[in-house]
Amino acid sequence: LRAAFGEAGVPMQLPAGQAAVETDALLDALRQVLRFSMRTSHPLFYNQLYARVEPAGLAAEWLAAATNTNVHTFEVAPVYTMLEGEVIAKMASIVGYPESTRDGLLVPGGSASNLYAMHIARHRAFPDVRRRGLGAAPPLAAFTSSHSHYSYTKAAALTGLGTDNMVAVETDEFGAMLPEALEAAVERAAAAGQKPFFVGLTAGTTVTGAFDPVDAVADVCARHGLWLHVDGCWGASLLLSRKHRHVLAGLERADSVAWNAHKMMGVPLACSAFLTRHRGLLEAANSSGATYLFQPDKLHTAMDIGDKSLQCGRKSDSLKLWLMWKAVGDAGWEARIDHCVALADHFQSALSDPKWGGAFRLVMPRACTNVCFWWVPPALRPFDPAAATEEQLLAIGRAAPRIKALMQAKGDAMIGFQPLGPRRPNFFRIVFANAWSTTFEMVDALLERINDYGLQA
């Protein structure tokens, strides 16, 4: 890679005394960037929870870049501040938040969104912490599941809560939080002198796609006076489908929701919404009233949205989502989501086709659009993870990395793998994110090739 840039006459290094380079050479450099970049728009890119560039989204992103401005004030970003209001209103209404109290922001990513949730939840419970620090609150405790995204942990470290005080509540074997386990953990923490204040659920976990039971947990939270946040970064897009939104039942009871439009909806990176039903709380927790930016006596001050944010400068991420919504329409989103879930269902049933002779083994039933599976080396068939020996588990755990490396070498599909506890060594997780152009035939053919790679590996 370094060599290719060097040969193109534009070495990667920026040495002391870097000379100005001619435009032709700059274009050559851009060609190298393209040549070595991952084809995330390839129909078989299933490695991450995002995929494929949408023309309307890209056009909007290009235009937003060309107008190069920040969305902190209306005066420098009149259209973008208003469009941000529109996409937030639309998403909040789909969540089910009442118009009169809903609020939200676009943030740099789902990790930031989960951080905002913990931050404003704490502010609501202990407003003095803002000024006086955590010493003004009793020892706090927060709760997520053992399958939740690592951004909760990062937020616990950053906000001074401490990762030990972020309890990882037990899940069922598929990764969905057990409400009884949560309630027991809350009571244990309280008995130990901690003050529980926050529950962070996940709607569509990263690896298994599990949906924590929002309704049942909302009851627990109501009983104990806890803020309920739902990390729907991955799974909230299922709200767009009448057929599949039931997995999010009760979401309107959550105090806040994180929803990444850059994942399943395919909006260009990054486009992530933080939504809450507590209007004014973002502002209360974050406002600084900087007089150089939010002058009360300039024009249109009431339209400024910057003081709700933890950021100062903030890119306009609203236009791409807004334009895609106009391009795709509500019915279009529904069809896309339904197709992604149908692909996952099809993939799942294709795995157990007798023609494979046990070459594939499902780790668990598909959830969201995640299908978790092993390719099983012939010597290990039929594979039963519950009965497998240590050695067999080690052996199967070596298959996925080898197959993936072969696929990468061929420029074939990209599919991620990971282990999950001792009895679930490395398995593939295929995720259908924004895969509306993928056909059943394409995934059938992909399975053939995975099997071939497995036999070669």
Add this chain to the structure above:
Amino acid sequence: LRAAFGEAGVPMQLPAGQAAVETDALLDALRQVLRFSMRTSHPLFYNQLYARVEPAGLAAEWLAAATNTNVHTFEVAPVYTMLEGEVIAKMASIVGYPESTRDGLLVPGGSASNLYAMHIARHRAFPDVRRRGLGAAPPLAAFTSSHSHYSYTKAAALTGLGTDNMVAVETDEFGAMLPEALEAAVERAAAAGQKPFFVGLTAGTTVTGAFDPVDAVADVCARHGLWLHVDGCWGASLLLSRKHRHVLAGLERADSVAWNAHKMMGVPLACSAFLTRHRGLLEAANSSGATYLFQPDKLHTAMDIGDKSLQCGRKSDSLKLWLMWKAVGDAGWEARIDHCVALADHFQSALSDPKWGGAFRLVMPRACTNVCFWWVPPALRPFDPAAATEEQLLAIGRAAPRIKALMQAKGDAMIGFQPLGPRRPNFFRIVFANAWSTTFEMVDALLERINDYGLQA
């Protein structure tokens, strides 16, 4: 604005049941966006610390958007992760950090950069806080100046320090921190039972452009064992000029530096670097070791940079800075920075031209490229802020908003204003950010027009 979108057939609202809109109408919508967007590339846009879109930067941003990927892992972003390393190395070497220990990250903005500084400073001093929470540390205290950016305050609230424990140290009348005042504040805090751990300086304050004295403060920090962070979001770019870098003397002694390439260097928003001379500390403070992303047994794991970050997904902001550096070159940057400072000097001396008859009054000598000035209504001339009555202060404070509103109505220059304490009511702050194409004649003509607006207002 709403009406214009409505007339174009693409209302801003996204109603329930939003239909899919034809491509032609989408293009019409984009035309409205352009029509109503602030001309931040206008040669007279001086309202913010960023301005003007650079072709190389924009081309890079467009290409990065087209390849739509995250920079957390090398496998999905081989070029971008490597180029991020190159621009971080370049900036850190300009700061003066030794190659063997420097480290850094591109972050979503300067606010995030200041937050990272407080976070890793705390982690270094009290590593147990990460797991056990702030209860594991004594009551902490941090120090910035009363002119520092409000993101320090937001970080104090977010991290659980509390804004009361973020001491606003006194500055001289131009906004530069007084090292003696800092040392006294540190000793006061320690005497009151707090544990000082962090000093956040500013190199180029937002309003007045002041540079806190890094070298003198570094001595204080060394004496008291404090982390020294320098917020150079605005002013660090002066390092690129041999003539002007002396205002940052001692910067290599800082433990960390924030430097926004999207401000004075004109890289498209956002492009913000966090730099530190403590390699490994970002990773120690932030790593999560998520096995679904940073699998030890996939290819090229050692090249992953995602685990240093507080984010998971992260846009590639490196290419635009890298390509602009190749396009402009070190000598080109120096010439651009020198020109911006020369513009500020020229503007400042033009204000006192006798031809104005006292219509302009400098608030303080220019610092960085910030020039702060009043337009003085005829009845108040000659204006002396020290001797002015309450009523006169009120009257002059009304001038800037009125002039600005007239300028906005005409589509003329954009220049920000703000007050600064009781004796400095609303004044204009003109800032030359990435203004290499602006000529002395243009700013002379601008002064003429400001004077005309003033007389009309």
